[in-house]
Amino acid sequence: MAKRKQARPWDAVFDQIQVRPRPRLPEYVYPAPVTDVELDELEAHLKCRVPESYRTFMKRFGPGEAADLIRLPPLGVRDEGDQNLIAETSACRGKFLNRRPEYLPPNANAAWLGRLVYFGSDFCGRTYAWDPKDVTHKRGNEYRVYCLRRMEEGDPEDRGETLADLIQGVWAEQVRGIEEDGGEKPTGIDFKPWNPVREKVKPDRDDVKRWFAFNNNAARDLAFSIRYHGATDTFPILADALEEAGCTSADLLNSCRTGDPTTDGVWVLRVLGLIFGRR
Known part of the structure; x- marks a missing residue:
């Protein structure tokens, strides 16, 4: 009998996360979840292990807003623009290690602040970091997580032993505020993917006509079933039919197979000419 996978401390929190794409046009490609290879490259750059909770989160959800x-x-570790963990960590470490003591925030420990890994931030001027020398769980290689307020870095706030503790704590604060205002408790923790990386490549209209005509209109009939009968569960089958008809559009096929029917599916039907709107 196969061994049952042992639950990890952060599983219960991550299972409550609901991916909700930002209000967006569905023709954009968003960053994919992070791979182990990329996380290994990050470790090599930082010269320390990344926490297992962070590794699990990024592989499951990717960069974004929790x-x-x-x-x-x-x-x-790739060409990902200026806003990234490595750039933020380098900038923050340099800000504290290279600044004269009289220009540091009150009570700031420059050596300690200069060794942290700055993995996140928010819109209130706060930065989130873990201390690679403060191990909280050896098995998962977890580090203590801190919240640092701008110009108050000398008074760090302990936010838990894992990334899940931080997310759970922030969410709990939000729920309390909503309930105090008489609102309804959210059903889960929202996650919005990072900014889009590019616009999807649309197939040519003549190609669509050829794919639709192939095999007695098999792909066309599937697309019609989705459009007019709401059979969104057949999007993966539509991808197979399109591919068999000669479609090589990665964006179109991926949108059918792994995309969200309410967003990516809209783009699929639009470029296939079954709904009106921006093509």
């Missing part, structure tokens, strides 16, 4: 507040940027 609990409507915590911004977890791309790693920075």
Whole structure:
């Protein structure tokens, strides 16, 4: 009998996360979840292990905004723009290690602040970091997580032993505020993917006509079933039919197979000419 997978401390929190794409046009491609190879490259750059809770989160959800507040940027091991973990960590470490003592925030420990890994931030001027020398769980290689307020870094706030503790704590604060205002408790923790990386490549109209005509209109009939009968569960089958008809559009096929029917599916039907709107 196969061994039952042992639950980890952060599983219960991550299972409550609901991915909710930002209000967006569905023709954009968003960052994919992070791979082990990329996380290994990050470890090599930082010269320390990344916490297992962080590794699990980024592989499952990728960069984005958790609990409507915590911004977890791309790693920075690829060409991911200026906003990334490596760039933020380098800038913050340099800010404290290279600044003259009289210009540091009150009670700031420059050596300690200069060794932290700055993995996130929010829109209130706060930065989130873990201390690679303060191990909280050896098995998962977890580090203590801190919240640092701008110009108050000398008074760090302990936010828990794992990334899940931070997310759970921020979410709990939000729930209390909503309930105090008489609102309804959210059903889960929202997660919004990071900014789009590019616009999807649309197939040519003549190609669509050819794919639709192939095999007695098999792909066309599937697309019609989705459009007019709401059979969104057949999007993966539509991808197979399109591919068999000669479609090589990665964006179109991926939108059918792994995309959200309410967002990516809209784009699919639009470029296939079954709904009107921006093509």
